[in-house]
Amino acid sequence: MSIDGQSVPGPGAAAQGTTVPATRRAVIVGGNRIPFARAGGAYAKSSNQDMLTAALDGLIARFGLQDERIGQVAAGAVLKHSRDFNLTREAVLGSALSAETPVYDLQQACATGLETVVGLANKIKLGQIDSAISGGVDSASDAPVVVSEGLREIILDLNRAKTLPQRLQILSRLRPKDLAPLAPGTSEPRTGLSMGEHQALTTAQWKITREAQDELALNSHRNLGAAFDSGFFDDLMTPYRGLTRDANLRADTSMEKLASLKPVFGRNLGADATMTAGNSTPLTDGASTVLLASEEWADARDLPKLAAVVDAEAAAVDFVHGKDGLLMAPVFAVPRLLARHNLTLADIDYFEIHEAFAATVLSTLAAWEDDEFGRTRLGLDGAFGSIDRSRLNVNGSSLAAGHPFAATGGRIVATLAKMLHAKGNSNGRPARGLVSVCAAGGQGVVAILESL
Amino acid sequence: MTLPQTVILPEMPSLSKLYVNAAAQAARRRLLGAHDTATLPAEGHEVRGVKVDVENLTAYQHLIGETASDVLPAGFIHALAFPLAMSVLNRDDFPLPLLGMIHVRNSIEQRSPLVFTDLLDATARVENLRGHRAGTQVDVVVEVGPAGTGRVHWRGVSTYLAKGVFLPGIDKASAAEPKADFSAPDPTALWHLGVDTGRAYAAVSGDFNPIHLSVLSAKALGMRRSIAHGMYLASRALADVGPARGDSFAWDVDFEAPVFLPCRVALEISTEQGGAGAWKRSTFVAWNPRSGRRHFRGTVEALHEAHGLPVT
Numbered sequence A: 001m002s003i004d005g006q007s008v009p010g011p012g013a014a015a016q017g018t019t020v021p022a023t024r025r026a027v028i029v030g031g032n033r034i035p036f037a038r039a040g041g042a043y044a045k046s047s048n049q050d051m052l053t054a055a056l057d058g059l060i061a062r063f064g065l066q067d068e069r070i071g072q073v074a075a076g077a078v079l080k081h082s083r084d085f086n087l088t089r090e091a092v093l094g095s096a097l098s099a100e101t102p103v104y105d106l107q108q109a110c111a112t113g114l115e116t117v118v119g120l121a122n123k124i125k126l127g128q129i130d131s132a133i134s135g136g137v138d139s140a141s142d143a144p145v146v147v148s149e150g151l152r153e154i155i156l157d158l159n160r161a162k163t164l165p166q167r168l169q170i171l172s173r174l175r176p177k178d179l180a181p182l183a184p185g186t187s188e189p190r191t192g193l194s195m196g197e198h199q200a201l202t203t204a205q206w207k208i209t210r211e212a213q214d215e216l217a218l219n220s221h222r223n224l225g226a227a228f229d230s231g232f233f234d235d236l237m238t239p240y241r242g243l244t245r246d247a248n249l250r251a252d253t254s255m256e257k258l259a260s261l262k263p264v265f266g267r268n269l270g271a272d273a274t275m276t277a278g279n280s281t282p283l284t285d286g287a288s289t290v291l292l293a294s295e296e297w298a299d300a301r302d303l304p305k306l307a308a309v310v311d312a313e314a315a316a317v318d319f320v321h322g323k324d325g326l327l328m329a330p331v332f333a334v335p336r337l338l339a340r341h342n343l344t345l346a347d348i349d350y351f352e353i354h355e356a357f358a359a360t361v362l363s364t365l366a367a368w369e370d371d372e373f374g375r376t377r378l379g380l381d382g383a384f385g386s387i388d389r390s391r392l393n394v395n396g397s398s399l400a401a402g403h404p405f406a407a408t409g410g411r412i413v414a415t416l417a418k419m420l421h422a423k424g425n426s427n428g429r430p431a432r433g434l435v436s437v438c439a440a441g442g443q444g445v446v447a448i449l450e451s452l
Numbered sequence B: 001m002t003l004p005q006t007v008i009l010p011e012m013p014s015l016s017k018l019y020v021n022a023a024a025q026a027a028r029r030r031l032l033g034a035h036d037t038a039t040l041p042a043e044g045h046e047v048r049g050v051k052v053d054v055e056n057l058t059a060y061q062h063l064i065g066e067t068a069s070d071v072l073p074a075g076f077i078h079a080l081a082f083p084l085a086m087s088v089l090n091r092d093d094f095p096l097p098l099l100g101m102i103h104v105r106n107s108i109e110q111r112s113p114l115v116f117t118d119l120l121d122a123t124a125r126v127e128n129l130r131g132h133r134a135g136t137q138v139d140v141v142v143e144v145g146p147a148g149t150g151r152v153h154w155r156g157v158s159t160y161l162a163k164g165v166f167l168p169g170i171d172k173a174s175a176a177e178p179k180a181d182f183s184a185p186d187p188t189a190l191w192h193l194g195v196d197t198g199r200a201y202a203a204v205s206g207d208f209n210p211i212h213l214s215v216l217s218a219k220a221l222g223m224r225r226s227i228a229h230g231m232y233l234a235s236r237a238l239a240d241v242g243p244a245r246g247d248s249f250a251w252d253v254d255f256e257a258p259v260f261l262p263c264r265v266a267l268e269i270s271t272e273q274g275g276a277g278a279w280k281r282s283t284f285v286a287w288n289p290r291s292g293r294r295h296f297r298g299t300v301e302a303l304h305e306a307h308g309l310p311v312t
Helices: A048-063 A087-093 A112-125 A149-160 A164-171 A195-205 A210-229 A255-259 A295-300 A329-340 A358-369 A371-376 A405-423 B015-032 B054-064 B074-089 B197-205 B215-220 B230-241 B303-307
Strands: A027-033 A072-075 A103-105 A131-138 A263-265 A284-293 A307-316 A350-353 A432-439 A443-451 B006-009 B044-050 B101-110 B120-132 B135-146 B154-163 B189-193 B249-255 B263-273 B279-287 B294-302
Touching: A027 A048, A027 A295, A027 A405, A048 A087, A048 A131, A048 A284, A072 A087, A072 A112, A087 A103, A112 A131, A112 A284, A112 A307, A112 A405, A112 A432, A112 A443, A131 A405, A149 A164, A195 A263, A195 A358, A210 A255, A210 A358, A284 A295, A284 A405, A307 A329, A307 A405, A329 A358, A329 A432, A329 A443, A350 A358, A350 A405, A358 A371, A405 A432, A405 A443, B015 B074, B044 B074, B054 B074, B054 B197, B054 B230, B074 B101, B074 B120, B074 B135, B074 B154, B074 B197, B074 B230, B101 B230, B197 B230, B230 B249, B230 B263, B230 B279, B230 B294, B294 B303
Parallel strands: A072 A103, A072 A131, A350 A432, B006 B044
Antiparallel strands: A027 A284, A027 A307, A131 A284, A307 A443, A432 A443, B044 B120, B101 B154, B101 B249, B120 B135, B135 B154, B189 B263, B249 B294, B263 B279, B279 B294
């Protein structure tokens, strides 16, 4: 029977235990993103809604989702215009998906993209929905510019005024300086320090060298370049505005070129400044999406099942007075998550540690390798452990690809799911991947994926 | 808390009138010669039933970085009672010139919270006239509590230095205390203070002292540029310490070098925990990130640790 509405399963469907099992697998079917552009580049005039819709339409085309009513779509942006309060819903309405697809927006700074994956996967596991699309988008080019606090108050007071004399009196408060617009700041509100300055403190604390940072950046570019060359991203990306590769990628960079760059963060600290534009992520524009589903939903449509979302953990650190570094929350989240599954770092086949800065990844690894930190801060018998570097960000990460804040989680999850599926079972167990994303406000979200 | 000799003012005095009066007094003294008594007025001043303007409170809280709660920030109470304190310094029998006095230290005990709906009684008096190697120091003691209760919920001692003023009978303090070398630690915060910082704080605190308002008005008083209000800086540091401080605490600050505007101020706040991980004390220190010169430093301390339980 076909109705022009939203059909409800008949009574008894739940009673038969077929649609609401206790928990079930949430699988990653695939992903799609647009190439990431440097701020002010190819997407300078594209809005968040434009880019998210473009990424969504590519996903819809790849998996034949035209007119499909998806269980729920969740996405978000970090730098968001107030008119974009329903950003994701507007993108869905402008896409080929059924207009009856429900949606929510989410904001968790740079962890936005990963958190949408986690939240939607949980809904699938609980049987609340059968399919979902997670996503994220950010534009550093088309960023909101706000009026000054003085002008804003005058406009709001004018709105509340009832008489002409009141309005004139309010207008007389206007001063020339009130007319200067404010660009969005990247400083932490409670400290006034930029993210780079915060990381510079952590970098100095863990004594991360310039060479180690440049080497990590070089590997990121080389790995991402090799992945493009081998066609790895062919089914993870749709071209947009003339871009077919991430515009920030410098596959031919070298240690010499990276070493020639001047430090930009931490120049006022006692230690040598080591963080440059080469080993820090640039401001970037871009969008990403991931298709999630129950196994039944994917099977019924003959869609691939790349990996399962096993579990996730969030953490936060008290960075305000320097107890921990701003971007160090994953250092605490990962040990908790692995302990819950009786796993160690040695049980992980691929690590995807978001490269906010090369030094962020290296400080994270240094904390895990530190005996005293393991004992006093993680409550372990000693160091948490070290990782096999050949398993780290093997197809490149944010230093090469760029980092459109909310879009990074989706980029990583789709990339990792494809790698895990390709590796498949070995040693009698599925391939395992760990995702780690740090975020502003001293937060972090980490997740385990497993091959199918 | 009524003093033996107290002048009860009908309302909170106007600061701008006090400043004008102080300027006139300074001119008069220049003409007639400074008077040479070395005693402080025994009388204190009191205002009863002071009302808090909630819009002013909200503007203050937002400027300083406090959440706009109903509890009065300790620095707000200082600003609220500041005209009363100035009125004592403005008396004809006060021996030091009000204009040009430097705020060198401030010590506040917030014993119990006050909320904006409370009517407040406030008293102010001066005490402890003493020598300093560079001039003469005096303490202004202000006490504030709920109207009609006689209880002191807030007590502030502001120490001012009249630079270059030496009164007969007041010994010059012995040689300068050795200044410990300051080497800047890693900052936990960085303030970007615009040139309008002084005007913004003047608007919420009512303290329109010209040295804070603009380059021109500051130059007229012999400063090379305008400077930030000391209590603005101290209040922001208190806000940065955060909610760990609770409702009752002692808050001390020593002002060392003026903060010329505009500028950046680097800050380090460190926390000391007592037994069972409870917050015990936060210390703050602020410096110029370019020159490394220290601007001010202080502590915020749980009150029962610092001074015993409040006595009312």
